Amino acid sequence: MNDLLDITTTAATDAIGTSAARLRSAELEERIRYKPGRFRVLTGDRPTGPLHLGHYFGTLHNRVRLQDLGVEGFLIIADYQVLTDRDVAERLVEYVEGLVLDYLAVGIDPDRTTIFTHSAIPALNQLLLPFLSLVSVAELNRNPTVKDEIAHSRQAAVSGLMFTYPAHQAADILFCKGNLVPVGQDQLPHVELTRTIARRFNERYPTGGSPVFPVPDALLSAAPLLLGTDGSKMSKSRGNAIPLGASADETARLIRAARTDADRHITYDPVARPGVAGLVLLAALCQERDPHAVADEIGAAGAAALKRTVTEAVNEFLAPIRARRTEYARDPERVRRVLRAGNERANAVADETLREVRTAMRGMY
Incomplete structure (x- = not known):
């Protein structure tokens, strides 16, 4: 059993393989159509600038599709994670509110999808400490997605936040008991590490009943890669994108x-x-x-x-x-009401999850 628990993110992703992940995703799509209420999706964006057409065809339209099928959604605006590759979070309030405007404009319904900010959910962020105790430095170091993000980082040195980004993302997914994570192929290692953390927590801290955390599935997206106006990947940071709000x-x-x-x-x-x-x-x-x-x-x-x-x-x-x-x-107060309601809902869910975590850990946390 310990050998199984020590499988690294890279090895596990290689074992699953992209083709197997696509087969699993096809099975999940069938289950979603049959019983969408069994699923809870966690997706999100960092507020580093306006969303663009690459975001729309890559993720936004799929979020709306799942929402309209009846899947419960949690949509995180990951403001804390802006600092993973930046020294400061510039124009944060403007960008957060801009994301909410983009979400509403493309069809995200705040009555069916909980929109919330990372920094407003203390219990979510408290999960990072026990989660880090469940993974090794080597596992974090081998994550290929983090390696790529580090290579393209704006910082002269890699921060601890960047290094632990996959564990923080696991907290984002698991705080709401998310069991479905729509991703592109490059994000599969992140989901696999989240699955590893969920399994290890459940096995290290058994409750005698249902485990605390579900082991989430990756729903592999078939979204095409959109190039920007300079011929490279469309990206906010490269200035080559067409924003959704552009005239x-x-x-x-x-x-x-x-x-x-x-x-x-x-x-x-x-x-x-x-x-x-x-x-x-x-x-x-x-x-x-x-x-x-x-x-x-x-x-x-x-x-x-x-x-x-x-x-x-x-x-x-x-x-x-x-x-x-x-x-x-034209109604900025409406945007703020959406965030307040979403933060209130996410806080209630996170507080309950943290209570379960503390009970499972028998007061050690």
Whole structure:
């Protein structure tokens, strides 16, 4: 049993394999459609800037889909985790409220999805200490996602917060007894470490009845990777993204500046022509079409026609989202009420979980 408990995150992820994770995700989708009330999802974002189209097609539309299927959702605005790769949390209040506006605009319903901030839930953060006692330094050090985040960190030295980020993320998931975590392939190691922490806690501190924590499943997303206007991954920090709240004129300007190539004939070839393919894919997603069909339609008309097509597709797609966002932004007190209600709900859940943890640990914590 101890040998099983000591399986590292990397080894476990390799053992599961992406193909196995996809098979499991297909099974989970069937179960969700059959009995969505059995699932509780935890997702979230760091408030480091406006959400963009990469976020929408990567995660936001899937959150709304699961919510509308009847899955209970907890949506964390991870303000504490802004400091994992930054010295200070700049413009934090503005970004937090901006995230809430984006959530409401795309269809997140605060009556069905609990929206809350990390820093407002003390009991959640108290779980980090016992969770860190359940993992080794070597396991944290081998996490490939953290390695990548460290490589792209803005800090000169790696902080302890960055190093322990996977354990903190486990607390985010498990405080609400989350049993379903929608992720991309690169996030599988984080979920696997959370599964390891849940198993180890339940085995080290048995209750004689139901275990304290569920062992959550990863729901592997098939979301496409959207490239930014510079041909690299669309990212807030790289300044290459199209924000959901951008105006039609700003969107047009960003797309006009997008990188293409010297070949006038437009094709969809993500490997050989990533910049062109990224624009084609963006138009295809907004129009719910096949990217090859979009490219064939433009053909020899060239990059200027491609950018016009993308601009029209994006602006038409974002128009209703922008309209809702503008409407919500006229009532900032509504945004604050959403956060207050979400924080109150999350605090009640976290306090109950912490009570169970303390009982299971027999007063040691």
